Amino acid sequence: MNKGDSELMKVSLERNGFTPAPDIKSADICIFNTCSVRQNAEDRALARIKEERNSSLHKNRVIVLTGCMAQRIGDDVISRGMADLAIGPYQAPGCGEIVKEYLSGSGKKLYSSQEAEDFTARIDDGLLKNKDVHPWHKWVTITHGCENFCSYCIVPYVRGKLISFPSDRIIKYINDLAKEGITEISLLGQNVNQYGHDSGDIPFYQLLDKTASIKGIKRINFLTSHPMDFSPEIIGVIRDHEHISRGIHLPLQSGSDRILKAMNRKYTLAHYYRIVDAIKTELSEFALSTDLITGFPGESEKEFEETLKAVEKIRFDEAFMYSYSPRSGTPASEMKELLNRDEKINRLNQLITLQRKISLEKLRSRINKKEIVIGEKVSKRSDQEIMGKTRFMHPVVFKGELSDIGREIRIEIRDVKGSTLIGEKTG
Helix, strand or coil: HHHHHHHHHHHHHHHHHCCCCCHHHCCCEEEEEEEECCHHHHHHHHHHHHHHCCCCCCCCCEEEEEEEEEEEEEEHHHHCCCCCEEEECCCHHHHHHHHHHHCCCCCCCECCCCEEEEEEHCCCCCHHHCCCCCCCEEEEEEEEECCCCCCCCHHHHCCCCCCECCHHHHHHHHHHHHCCCCCCCEEEEHHHCCCCCCCCCCHHHHHHHHHHEEEEEEEEECCCCCCHCCHHHHHHHHHCCCCCCEEEEEECCCCCCCHHHHHHCCCHHHHHHHHHHHHHHCCCCCCEEEEEEEECCCHHHHHHHHHHHHHHHHHEEEEEECCCCCCCHHHHHCCCCCHHHHHHHHHHHHHHHHHHHHHHHHHHHCCCCCCEEEEECCCCCCEEEEEEEEEECCEEEEECCCHHHCCCEEEEEEEEECCEEEEEEEC
C-alpha cells in the first residue's frame, strides 16, 4: 500500500514542479512515508527523521511525514520540531499541492482529516506514464481503509473506513496500463475480498475476472486477503486464468480459536482449513503464505502449540512471523499480557525454526519442475544472473541477460540455496 501511495506522491510532486533529488543528501525536501503496524517500524522511521533533521548539510530543508504515522502522531512530531508537515493517508496523493502551499506560506502543517470530501483518489492517469521500480509492473489500489477492527491492528484508525473505487474506472485504468506496455499488475487493498461491500459495486471475484480478461496483462497478483470472506468464487477465477498468480497470501495469525476470537478475526481454524481444502481441490499447484503472531495477550502454552500444529498441518510456503507488539489505541493494548518480551521472542523463534524447515522442504519440491519466471533485476551475486519470481511468488535466480528483465522466461529448477530457487533457461 505504501509503495502505491509513494508513487502517487511522486506524480503529484512532479506535477507541481518538483524534481527528484539524486540522493537524500542533496534533497531540499525529504518525505518519509511511514507504517504504524509495529512499534519498531515507527522507531526506525523516527530515528531516520531525526538524523535528517539534525543534518548539518541542510538546516533549512523541509521534512514531510506521510502515511500512517502522520495520521497517528503527526501533530506530536510537528510540535517536537522533527517534521514541518504531516500528511495523513487520505491526503497523501495530493502531496505536491500541499508542499507547494506550505512553501508559499499559505498552507497549514497538519493534514489528518478523514472526511470523505478530503479523500484524494488513488487512480490517477498521471501514473500511466510514470515508471515503477519495475517498469512493466503497476500497483493498482482497488480499496482504501478497513472496517474489520482486528483487536491488535491500528490500520482502521489511521487509514479510515473501507472505500472501494468504481470498478469501471479500475478496469479502464488497467486497460490503459496494458496499452502503455504494462504486463504485470498487483491489485491492492487492506482486504481485497471486501471490494464493493461499501458501494454495492461488483464483488472482488468479478473484478478479478474482468482484470484477467484484459489483453496484454500477463500476470496478476492481489493482496491482501482475509480468511473471513475468501470465497469459493475467488478460487474459481484463479483456476480459470493461468496468468493469475498461484501465490496466495492468506493471514492465519493464530491456530487457537480462542485467540482468534480475542483478535476479532471472525473465523475459526476449521473455517481456515476448509479454505485450504478448497484451494487444494481446485488448483493443481499453488503456494500459500501467511502472517502469524506469537504471544498475543493471554496466549497459553497450549494455544501456542495449537499454532505450531496448524503450521505443521497446513505447510505454508512462507510466513511473516512476529511477536505481539501492543499498539496504543487498539483494544488488545488494554488486555493483560501473560508473557514478557523474552518469552514472546522464545515462542517466535520456535515458530520460525519450524516454518523455515517447511519452507525449505516446499522449495526443494520444486526441483526439476519447469516454471515461468518474470525477470526482475540483476542478481546481487553475479551480473551474469537474473533474479525473478515464479507464478508461485518464489524467488529464483538463473543465468541470463539484461534483456530477460521484464520478460516471461521458461526455466527449470535445478537447486535451492537458502530461500532462493536456482534455475536454468529451457528456451
